[in-house]
Amino acid sequence: MNLFRTTAVVLALTCGLSAMPAVADDVVANSSGDPLYTVEAPPAYAMMGDLIFARPLLIAATVVGTAAFVVTLPFSALGGNVKEAGQALVVDPGKAAFVRCLGCTTSGYKKD
Structure with a gap:
């Protein structure tokens, strides 16, 4: 069960961190006046x-x-x-x- 929790946490952090550049690009695009x-x-x-x-x-x-x-x-x-x-x-x-x-x-x- 401990291996399952560790794997779940690592997977969640990996997915969260991989989405950060996309969110940052979206914020920059919106602040630049993207229509x-x-x-x-x-x-x-x-x-x-x-x-x-x-x-x-x-x-x-x-x-x-x-x-x-x-x-x-x-x-x-x-x-x-x-x-x-x-x-x-x-x-x-x-x-x-x-x-x-x-x-x-x-x-x-x-x-x-």
Whole structure:
């Protein structure tokens, strides 16, 4: 069993280290202005990661933030910051979950 673990670790490190130059080349190409992968046209892996991981977490954050906003509403009203609390707990996660394009990093629509 020890040989299996050692082999698995070596294989994982080898695969991880062999992918590093590809990631570095991708970052350099994107920072140089490569029009293929921009904010408006994110790569497929960014879209898949956003769909599988980020969106469900952002929707959950919106639901939990709404519950926290309702629970803390009397205290926010006494403090006079209902608008700020609603913005931070409900609107911002909701905007990131439902308005942001798939794979994009910024929320909202682009205004020209």
